[in-house]
Amino acid sequence: MRLDILVLHGAKLRYGCVIGVLLIGLVSASVVSASGSVGSKGMVVSASSEASRVGLDILMAGGNAVDSAVAVGFALSVTYPEAGNLGGGGFAVIRLPTGEVMTLDHREQAPLASRPDQFLDDSGQYDPDKALYSHLASGTPGSVDGLLRLHERFGRLPREAVLAPAIELAESGFRLSDVLASRLRDLVAGVPDRPATVAKFSTPSGPLKGGDLWRQPDLARTLRTISKEGAAGFYTGWVADAIVAEMKRGGGLIAQGDLDGYVSVWREPVHGRYRGFDVYSMGPPSSGGILLVQMLNMLEAFDVASLPLGNAELIHLMTEVERRAYADRAEHLGDPDFWPVPQQALTDTDYAAARMKSFNPERASSSDDVGHGLVFPESEQTTHFSVIDSDGMMVSLTTTLNSSFGSQWVVPGTGILLNNEMDDFAASAKSANQYGLLGNAANAIEPRKRMLSSMSPTIVMKSGQPYLITGSPGGSTIITTVLQVIVNMIDHGLDLEAAVRRPRIHHQWRPDVIYFGPNAISPSALEALRAMGHELEQRPPMGDANSISIHSGVFTGFADPREGGAALGY
Numbered sequence: 224m225r226l227d228i229l230v231l232h233g234a235k236l237r238y239g240c241v242i243g244v245l246l247i248g249l250v251s252a253s254v255v256s257a258s259g260s261v262g263s264k265g266m267v268v269s270a271s272s273e274a275s276r277v278g279l280d281i282l283m284a285g286g287n288a289v290d291s292a293v294a295v296g297f298a299l300s301v302t303y304p305e306a307g308n309l310g311g312g313g314f315a316v317i318r319l320p321t322g323e324v325m326t327l328d329h330r331e332q333a334p335l336a337s338r339p340d341q342f343l344d345d346s347g348q349y350d351p352d353k354a355l356y357s358h359l360a361s362g363t364p365g366s367v368d369g370l371l372r373l374h375e376r377f378g379r380l381p382r383e384a385v386l387a388p389a390i391e392l393a394e395s396g397f398r399l400s401d402v403l404a405s406r407l408r409d410l411v412a413g414v415p416d417r418p419a420t421v422a423k424f425s426t427p428s429g430p431l432k433g434g435d436l437w438r439q440p441d442l443a444r445t446l447r448t449i450s451k452e453g454a455a456g457f458y459t460g461w462v463a464d465a466i467v468a469e470m471k472r473g474g475g476l477i478a479q480g481d482l483d484g485y486v487s488v489w490r491e492p493v494h495g496r497y498r499g500f501d502v503y504s505m506g507p508p509s510s511g512g513i514l515l516v517q518m519l520n521m522l523e524a525f526d527v528a529s530l531p532l533g534n535a536e537l538i539h540l541m542t543e544v545e546r547r548a549y550a551d552r553a554e555h556l557g558d559p560d561f562w563p564v565p566q567q568a569l570t571d572t573d574y575a576a577a578r579m580k581s582f583n584p585e586r587a588s589s590s591d592d593v594g595h596g597l598v599f600p601e602s603e604q605t606t607h608f609s610v611i612d613s614d615g616m617m618v619s620l621t622t623t624l625n626s627s628f629g630s631q632w633v634v635p636g637t638g639i640l641l642n643n644e645m646d647d648f649a650a651s652a653k654s655a656n657q658y659g660l661l662g663n664a665a666n667a668i669e670p671r672k673r674m675l676s677s678m679s680p681t682i683v684m685k686s687g688q689p690y691l692i693t694g695s696p697g698g699s700t701i702i703t704t705v706l707q708v709i710v711n712m713i714d715h716g717l718d719l720e721a722a723v724r725r726p727r728i729h730h731q732w733r734p735d736v737i738y739f740g741p742n743a744i745s746p747s748a749l750e751a752l753r754a755m756g757h758e759l760e761q762r763p764p765m766g767d768a769n770s771i772s773i774h775s776g777v778f779t780g781f782a783d784p785r786e787g788g789a790a791l792g793y
């Protein structure tokens with residue numbers, strides 16, 4: 224079979240060997256580079272060229288966007304172990320050809336034996352090692368349940384067909400890119416005392432190198448069991464036994480009762496209108512959708528299009544909007560099954576207007592003064608991928624282990640890396656987590672509660688027609704990345720590639736600093752912002768917004784060059 228893949232533009236740094244894989248190892252495709260692609264029948268954009276390839280093959284074999292997304296999700300656990308996972312969790316926003324939009328929360332849960340103070344040391348201080356790299360860091364994984372539930376409800380191909388490519392990649396192996404090989408070497412060098420992690424991510428004779436064929440036989444066996452038995456193959460049986468045994472050995476909390484009790488939850492999307500576009504994103508336990516809609520509501524009152532990109536006035540406005548939304552996040556957002564999240568109030572346009580009353584176009588507000596709004600209760604790795612098929616079924620899915628390679632503990636014999644998502648809870652009202660985020664009772668640890676997320680898989684519709692699928696990794700910067708992609712397209716009229724490429728800025732209330740990526744702010748704008756009273760700090764590039772835009776029936780996919788990945792369509 225020959226694929227008709229149209230590629231938009233030039234090579235990217237990490238693609239030397241990945242392109243080699245595409246051309247040699249797989250179906251003959253007219254791929255020269257894979258960061259941008261156009262098509263009209265289907266499109267898959269992910270952070271891994273092998274996983275995007277899997278998704279495209281599934282579409283071409285008659286699968287729909289959900290089959291493709293589920294196959295990509297499992298493939299990423301093999302080819303993008305930094306964040307692709309079986310031992311983590313995520314969120315999906317799905318738009319059906321009928322126009323209905325729904326979301327699936329498959330976020331990890333705190334084990335039953337968790338305690339609110341489990342990450343505090345004897346003096347009440349947050350202990351990042353415990354929260355991030357101990358067995359206590361792991362929540363009960365949701366990915367396998369989530370992907371299979373998605374597939375069960377909307378997939379068209381048999382389960383075995385969507386798992387087969389991941390099994391094959393794990394069993395027969397794939398060629399490592401230089402980037403992934405170097406990440407694996409760094410990982411292994413940092414955990415000499417974790418034999419299962421060392422064994423999975425190196426060879427008996429030493430470290431892996433770019434170009435090596437990397438096989439993961441244990442992971443292949445786990446995936447094969449899931450393929451045969453469904454979710455029971457992960458949450459019960461030998462895989463579950465291995466997880467529970469590793470938890471006992473390492474002082475972790477996940478027990479069989481936690482695995483037995485895990486269920487993904489179908490939830491209503493958060494919906495907002497922005498300049499006539501309909502924005503659908505993930506609701507709590509992610510903060511993404513609410514903050515996105517809240518920030519768009521605040522921006523709508525301003526003539527954003529008249530403020531040139533990179534200009535101090537625009538960055539000031541975006542910062543003040545972000546400051547106010549993130550202050551609310553810290554106070555009001557948490558798992559809605561445990562905490563009355565005031566979703567209606569926070570996404571109300573009058574509330575947005577009230578919040579911006581204190582906005583001064585010439586001066587930075589202070590985060591001390593802004594605080595959180597008084598609303599009343601009503602009754603470092605993640606990955607995002609986007610898929611659309613010829614019927615207009617759209618999947619926007621963000622998944623994670625939290626940090627790169629999660630807690631860095633592999634469950635012996637299974638090839639499964641465990642998440643360190645428990646750090647997304649607020650360890651105490653005063654302790655910021657690894658992203659510097661603060662939280663309160665709304666996001667305190669409680670048994671079976673889901674930790675608050677920033678993941679924001681998003682779908683935007685224009686007059687009822689597909690317009691954009693986007694989302695990103697980046698911890699607390701996820702929401703502002705998604706916001707900027709949307710504003711870049713809707714207000715500034717950029718095409719998808721330019722909207723995604725554009726350098727980003729970020730403010731999250733506390734710390735009271737504008738973070739900016741390389742080349743995001745000109746020296747004169749920097750000076751103007753400092754004169755307004757802002758503190759600014761340059762950071763590495765933020766986000767990896769693997770997105771698809773849709774215009775007149777044509778799908779344009781673009782893999783964010785910040786991470787490298789592949790957009791493949793036909």
Ligand code: DON
Binds near residue numbers: 698
């Ligand atoms: O759910 C969250 O918000 C975080 N655990 C996401 C982690 C992340 O994006 C790391 N990526 N760079």
